[in-house]
Amino acid sequence: MNVAPDGGAYYLILFILGTLIGSYLNVVSLRFSREEGFRASRKGRSHCPHCDKTLKWYELIPLLSFLIQRGKCRSCPWRISLQYPIVELLAGLSLVLTPWQLGWSPLTILWILAFLLFILIAAIDLRLGIIPDKLNILVAVLGLLVALLVYFGSGLDTSFLGSYALLFQLGEGSFWVHRLAGAMFGLVFFGGIYLFTRGKAMGLGDVKLAGAIGFLLGWPDIALALVLAFFVGSIFAIPLLLMKRKTLKDALPFGPFIVAGVTLVFFFGYHIINGYFYLFNFY
Ligand SMILES: [Zn+2]
Structure with a gap:
């Protein structure tokens, strides 16, 4: 079902x-704020958070x-958050790399939406340390749509682990x-x-996102995604602990690592397994 036209201009x-x-x-x-949720995102034009000047196109x-x-900022010494270019870059890559990986089908659209949602979740979790319920519900809804599409239609692989998924199959378990x-x-x-660490290692938002x-x-x-989330998380946490920038008591926002885990499974799951x-067989 790969109907993607080719060429650099198309990807650009x-x-x-x-x-x-x-x-x-x-x-x-x-x-987004804890108090108002997403309500403020519909208000007004973009302006510099420091000098309040409305931004030109x-x-x-x-x-x-x-x-x-x-x-x-062009009008004041305010340094614009690195979040702006990083999020723009990641969203751009989502639209390029998802069809590059899956070809084009309705499934591709749903996965692009999932990655855009993941970017939003990671950005909010990094800034505020929370994952809004609304976003977790949207992930679950996308999950249902993906499942229905795979089940009734495309006949595409349901696992990103390829033939290795068979090793972990649950008996005669259905789709x-x-x-x-x-x-x-x-x-x-x-x-x-969450229960074992009494909410110190992660929040309930992380639990809902994992579900x-x-x-x-x-x-x-999902098992590989969550193991990879811990792996990526420790790559970031260990240097911070060693530099004593954080202690074990400060929770790192875990949402971005869960998102990283899913992304790794989506693009490299088969190759990682x-x-x-x-290694397991030869050493
Ligand atoms: Zn400014």
Whole structure:
């Protein structure tokens, strides 16, 4: 079902469209607050958070404005948050790399939406240390749509682990058993850590996100995604602990690491498992 036209111009257009969506995600994520939720994201034009000047169109071009202005406001010495170009870049890449990985089908659209949602979740969790319920519900809804699409239509692989998924199959378990098992695994695994550490290692938002993503990925992919989340998390946490910038008591926002885990499974799941078994067999 790969109907993607080829060529650099086509990918460039997708990338630019992605960066535009990314700058919208920046607005939504930065205007989100604990008190008001997403309500503020519909209000008003973009302005500098420091000098309050309303931004002109040429100050709002994704990536380019940041580069040309060298990360500074044009009217005051305010340094623009690195979040802006990073989110724009990641959203651009989501629109390019998802069809590159899956080809084009309705499934591709749903996964692009999932990645855009993940970017929003990571940005809000990094800034405020919370994952809004609304976003977790949207992930679960996307999971349901992906599952229905795979089940009734495309006949595409349901696992990103390729043939290795068969090794972890749950008996005669049907498609839906594997989906629900994925959600259960996420909830029980992270719920257990939440209870065991009395909410210090992660928040309830992380538990809900793990469940929603478990439903989206299904078993066994979710297991690899969450193991990789810890792996990536420790790569970031260990230097911070060693430099004494953080102690074990400060929780790192875990949402971004869960998102990183899913992304790694989506793009490299088969190769990671393959590499693991290769090492396991030969050493
Ligand atoms: Zn300013």
